[in-house]
Amino acid sequence: MKKIIIIQGREVTPKDIEFIREMIKANPSWGRSRLSKELALLWNWRALSTQLKDMACRNFLLKLERRGYLALPPLRYSYRKVRRRLPCPFVPHQTTPIAGKLNRLTPLRIEIVKPHFRQ
Numbered sequence: 793m794k795k796i797i798i799i800q801g802r803e804v805t806p807k808d809i810e811f812i813r814e815m816i817k818a819n820p821s822w823g824r825s826r827l828s829k830e831l832a833l834l835w836n837w838r839a840l841s842t843q844l845k846d847m848a849c850r851n852f853l854l855k856l857e858r859r860g861y862l863a864l865p866p867l868r869y870s871y872r873k874v875r876r877r878l879p880c881p882f883v884p885h886q887t888t889p890i891a892g893k894l895n896r897l898t899p900l901r902i903e904i905v906k907p908h909f910r911q
Contacts, residue, residue, distance in 0.1 A: 799855050800848065809861050812853070816865065823868045828853055 797804050816827065828850035831837075837845040857864045883905070890897065 797859075797861075799859075800852050802852070804856070809856065812856070813862050816862065820865075822865065824850060824853070824864055827865065 795806060812831065815831065816822075819827070819830075822830070825846075829844065829846050831853070832844050832846050832849040835849075837849055839845055853862075853864055856862050894900075
């Protein structure tokens with residue numbers, strides 16, 4: 793008797809799981825996104841609008857992995873990892889207001905200031 797599991801309302805057979813494993817093995821350069829798009833295409837997973845259900849397929853694959861049925865390719869980039877901007881360092885400078893006509897303030901000098909960040 794074949795063991796059928798239900799994930800996201802879809803019946804999944806051992807044959808389906810083996811097919812996905814072979815797909816991963818045959819395409820080692822594919823990331824998770826490519827894998828889910830190709831599988832959704834092959835299984836014709838589409839919304840009523842005919843749009844490919846790529847994210848639903850990706851969630852499906854993650855659930856299979858979490859339950860131990862297969863191993864997905866490693867994450868290449870996580871959108872959850874948000875890089876924090878370093879605070880802009882304080883640069884001591886004159887704060888006295890400058891008032892008057894521009895031609896009376898000559899000579900003027902403009903310099904591009906490049907910040908120095910410590911890492």
